[in-house]
């Protein structure tokens with residue numbers, strides 16, 4: 001085992017040898033996690049943290065069966081997928097058995113970025129087009145190709161420039177987006193948000209270019225836990241397909257039963273994609289991902305004559321692990337658990353919204369929940385500071401790990417391991433309630449201070465005005481007296 005370092009030494013070595021662009025959680029007091037188990041993580045002093053953010057440790061940190069499957073396969077053989085192996089074909093069979101029948105062909109990769117990169121390649125090859133429609137605030141990975149379709153990154157001051165062949169459609173956020181339920185209370189918001197996609201498709205087609213693909217997370221996570229309005233995806237997919245494009249669902253965060261009611265989040269939207277990308281939860285912490293598509297799209301890729309080879313994609317260890325993960329989701333009924341606990345969490349969080357003005361919106365599906373913090377309910381203005389304050393207090397005081405996201409970084413995100421239980425939900429809720437109560441007190445105090453400062457400033461102003469008035473009057477009296485004396489003086493002199 002590697003040498004045990006003190007936390008200070010770890011920080012020092014990290015600062016020296018790890019690129020500073022790799023940002024830490026809780027930067028002012030980073031966590032040193034040395035062990036994980038189920039829905040808990042433990043630091044170097046043995047302090048236990050309730051993990052509400054790790055959607056990667058899907059069936060629970062270090063699930064013994066996943067560890068066993070990986071270790072056993074590691075001790076048997078790990079090689080590339082140019083050799084026949086049962087774990088690979090069984091993984092393909094199980095994964096596709098969870099999908100609609102048209103999605104029957106897999107390509108295995110090592111990460112979500114690789115999956116999305118390959119999905120773009122498949123779509124561009126199939127349609128012989130280049131253009132891609134992506135959603136505002138989307139994140140699809142860290143490779144050059146997927147950074148280009150990730151406004152989450154290129155919208156930043158230091159981000160790359162958007163290429164002309166990438167088109168950004170609005171994020172279908174009905175609370176804080178372009179078309180809200182408040183601004184358009186009686187409108188078909190699904191149709192309103194899908195229209196820009198149809199417009200881009202038509203415009204590009206008129207240019208003789210067309211659009212290769214529309215890519216979107218089935219529920220946008222980096223956009224701030226977004227639940228699109230009814231009919232949105234159906235209308236968007238229809239517009240894309242009518243003009244010859246294909247539809248890609250990024251299920252990297254939201255797949256594998258997290259949404260509770262379904263195994264895949266796209267199923268909740270009533271659509272069947274042409275290409276689905278999966279990763280993160282699939283390996284429970286081990287790097288594995290896949291692209292699942294139709295036989296036609298896979299055939300067109302084969303017809304290029306260029307073989308697809310990925311050294312680690314689909315190696316027996318990764319596949320054994322993914323097989324174990326999918327088996328555990330079923331055996332431990334984790335999808336059902338996500339549904340039941342999700343309903344409970346949403347109900348209780350909605351109750352918090354009733355009680356606390358700072359909670360603007362509560363939304364989610366299964367164990368994918370967003371709590372949007374606002375400084376003003378009426379205007380829905382984002383309260384980034386409050387979100388950050390909550391994230392830090394939850395960790396420092398309650399040892400509960402949550403995160404914030406969204407374009408204004410004011411949406412508290414919950415996406416815990418799927419073994420999260422009722423007790424864990426209550427632990428989170430109790431802690432969160434304490435934080436919201438303290439936040440309210442602090443905000444009231446701050447407001448009272450502000451009011452007192454403003455009142456003091458106004459009083460000082462008034463006093464100054466009054467003093468100025470007295471001085472002016474005195475000066476005037478003095479001037480008048482001077483004039484009188486001068487007059488008397490003149491009189492005396494003339495006598």
Ligand code: PMP
Nearest residue numbers: 111112113139140141252253279
């Ligand atoms: N798609 C989505 C929706 C993601 O959230 C992420 C990672 N946060 C990726 C793709 C990229 O996955 P990876 O980091 O495994 O490359």
